[in-house]
Amino acid sequence: MFKKHWFAYAALWCSGLITILACLGIVLFLVVKGAHAISWQFLFTDPQPSMNEALSGGILTPLIGTILLTTLGIVCALPWAGATAIYLAEYAGENQFVNALRTGIDVLAGVPTIVFAIFGLAVFTLPQMAMFSTIVEGVQNAQAFGRSFLVAAITMAAMVLPFVIKSIEEAIRSVPPSYKEASYALGASKWSTISCVLLPAARAGIITGVILGIGRIAGDTAIIWLCLGGSMNMGGQQPWWMPQHWVSTLQHTGSTLTSYVYFSSPAGEGNSPGKAFGAGLVLVAIILLLNAIVSYLGRFSNIKEDQ
Amino acid sequence: MNMEGNTTKIVVSGLSCWYGPQNVLQDVSMEIHGHAITGLIGPSGCGKTTFLRTLNRLNDLAPSFRHQGQVLLDGEEIYQPKTDVVMVRRRVGMVFQQPNPFPISIFDNIALGVREQQPRIKRSELLDIVVNSLKRVYLWEEVKDNLQDSALSLSGGQQQRLCLARVLAVRPEVILLDEPCSSLDPVSTAKIEELLFEYKDEYTFIVVTHNLGQARRVSDYLGFFLNGRLMEYGQTVDVVINPREKETEDYLVGSFG
């Protein structure tokens, strides 16, 4: 029955299988190459600069850096994205002006992260922005250094903005209209309805948006490279984990898993490819975990409800 | 209505169908006569559409579909592993409840099926077939100047006639119609019914309809389905005037719908 177009059907099957093989290939390769590097010591030791791979320490600082950065980034992004999403879903109409706003946000989604990175640098090297990083001493025109956790976090927030807006807006829109109508019918004001009825009902979708945003921030390297620097350890006053030094830590450079992978690979210093794979494996594991959570939450989402 | 010398076109015996666990048809047997119009009536959900779609193997598209029993087209079982489904569907065409012309030009709607059937057909021959098909459904006069316009710009009745023309162009032997007039106005409905009468001698029509009046007007044979069973089947005259089953009588009278 398929004889006539067997070639087409075979080609289609091949495309599907190649895709699966590519993904499995990458993940398996990471596991094979990186698994041996992973140990408690690996996860909980700071990286040491060393030509000898065995002495080059673990990934504690980059791991903490990733966690710190994603938390800061999403904390900056969420209010902004949430406010925009609520406005677009509940207050804005369907006119030319609103369409222009939406286009402005959509365009943001297509901007490469390296451009966000360099934009962040352009903004935060202005002397007025010195509070976010440090001042570079002894240069002709005083510039802020422009690289720090704060700078990177704010830039990440801008980068991830359109995606989180879209997720939250969809989540709000998918709340059954009957919830809203019931609330209004009882005399509640618009904001009360939104804050007490809509947002809690859209909980699952909002969390999904947040997690997707975290995944994007955790996986980005371009912004880290330009806005956080490629150093292995935390800048700022040591020991960085003491509360009195927290502000200093945030104002200085550091590293995350992504910059660590880049740094340790042959493209960077290249001294510890095994560690690079280990860190890469940890990074991918974190991202897979986040995606799994999103899938799990999808079951609670309103979006699939049939009215 | 000449009943003499009619061959049997399709023989269904012991047909039962399931969508997953749901048993939609139970043990249906009937002989469909060629060159006649067979009407299928029954309340919603009684399985008549499923039955219709079994005849051109369109139910294969539903992933959980399962069947038991025989369906013979001109004596040959159409559900054999070696059957060419494409050929079956060329011989048994279908017009759907909602008119569904392709979102392309009127000309291309008809030409698409013909080109698939005869890939190397000459342009002039193709044109002849298209014009002929449109004339047969009395659409030619209305669209002859606008053949390149989108088929979606036609009215509902025109679209449905276009769908019929599209089927006629590939020269099937049997044409299945699934409530073809349910979304049309009375004038368009009358036009479609006229077409069925006119081409009865060339094709075999099987029409599922919700409209008892239409069933009485149009069909030579009538089958009444209820809850997945074929309750009654015979010449329309007999079924309508002298129904054997009480349920048939109740349905015809309008006790339930």
Next chain:
Amino acid sequence: MKKNSDLTAALATATPTTANTVTSAWRLKQFKEKAIEYLLATFTVMSAVLIFFIMYFVIRRALPVFQASGIGFIFRGGWDAQFMTSWQAPADQPSWIFGALPLVMGTIYTTVGALLIAIPLGLGCAIFLVEMCPSWLRVPLTTTVRLLAAIPSVIYGLVGLIVVVPVIAHTLISNQMAMNMIDIAALDGTSILAGMIVLSIMIGPIFIALSSDALRAVPRSYKEAAFALGISQWRTILKVMLPVARQGIIAGAILATGRAIGEAIALSMVSGGVASLPDFQHGLVFFLEPVRTLASAIVNNSEGMLVPTCESALFACATLLLLSSVALSVMATWVSGMVRKGVQRHV
């Protein structure tokens, strides 16, 4: 049902218990509502104009190089040499002239190459996923596509560097070839080919996801009508479904292109450290030559941020990237807007 009790509780919190009459309390409440609305609107407008801020800041820093180099920035070469001289130039003799032709062509070559691989393969995978996939394979395949889209670019770069680059170096580059090319570039495996391969795997998933969405949106009635006419599955896909899904597929391709143009990290790892302009006259060796793109140059030349002239050149690269990505985004929105509006439109 849990949902109902949640709703009841929420409604109880939302609704006031005292009657609303025109009192000062009511006026205060109205004021509060309006204030909130304006606050939300402000955030929204901020989100929408962010793109203009980005354009302002990036173009402003790039202006010196654009003014000095003119349109030659795009059409003239010599990036590596210029970077070197500018970096070493004394502070009172800055050199603002740069030619980024190798970078522009590098971007175009890698992007086009990646599209040539990713679009046929991706379209095939999308068709397979929607039309022919057996149900036991559907979930694994969809998950796979989603995962591929989520993997960070640095991982692609890493795997590309450890797997693809050495394979290219050992199987395709002979010693003789390397000797021949020694004056032009070092052939060590980092190349256009490696960039194309890695990039195509990175942009494939986006394209697959959008194309399969477009195919799934084709009304089922068209498929049924075609099947009922005796048209086989493959011919139905080719002649009915693909034309109807065309605009969604094109929107997917545009988005994939945008992603390919902007990819910086993975390409900086696998496509080469030299900003040379690969020459077609070298025949197939063309694919094995190192190349740098606008995006990867910003990463690879990032030490230049310390010198104002070099920094401006990098901003100029970013400007080109920004403008092209904005153009592509607008195009994609326009194309998919046409898809959103019409459920049925003439194809």
